[in-house]
């Protein structure tokens with residue numbers, strides 16, 4: 001399923017040094033001091049790399065994952081180059097857990113400007129049994145849609161409640 005992201009980014013082409021590397025192709029503007037949540041952030045995966053990249057642009061990042069130690073490792077990587085990040089555990093398939101992540105972010109940084117949700121269960125017991133509609137175990141179908149469909153909806157819904165008061 002497609003990853004859903006809510007990030008308003010202005011893009012212009014030029015080269016400059018950001019953090020530890022040259023950004024050559026696309027340069028993001030207007031992100032400094034903005035607040036981002038990356039759900040599904042672990043070292044070496046898409047969320048982890050995105051969290052680092054956003055922090056290099058000066059965003060204040062909440063690295064969130066089902067595995068809190070993995071999220072913490074991403075936050076540590078960011079703070080090691082003087083970026084700003086904190087880690088938080090989340091189970092995106094649990095609406096209360098997602099709401100708690102949003103509340104944590106608002107309490108810590110004062111709002112949310114961007115949510116990048118790329119969490120997914122690609123473990124062998126799930127993706128390894130995710131076959132075809134005839135033979136796929138129903139529990140695998142339900143779990144997959146709970147995480148990568150309903151979970152993504154929970155994130156957007158948690159942000160947009162109360163007229164989007166937290167989505168600054």
Ligand SMILES: NC(=O)c1ccc[n+]([C@@H]2O[C@H](COP(=O)([O-])OP(=O)(O)OC[C@H]3O[C@@H](n4cnc5c(N)ncnc54)[C@H](O)[C@@H]3O)[C@@H](O)[C@H]2O)c1
Pocket residue numbers: 001003039040041042044045046047064065066067070090091092093118119120121122123147148
């Ligand atoms: N890696 C690729 O080349 C690639 C390409 C295209 C699309 N994708 C898609 O992008 C998504 C992420 O890919 P990836 O390679 O980074 O996967 P990954 O398995 O490395 O990372 C997914 C992260 O989500 C976390 N997670 C699992 N269940 C969760 C839950 N309930 N709540 C919170 N976090 C949870 C995991 O702990 C893990 O850290 C997947 O949907 C994948 O299909 C990946």
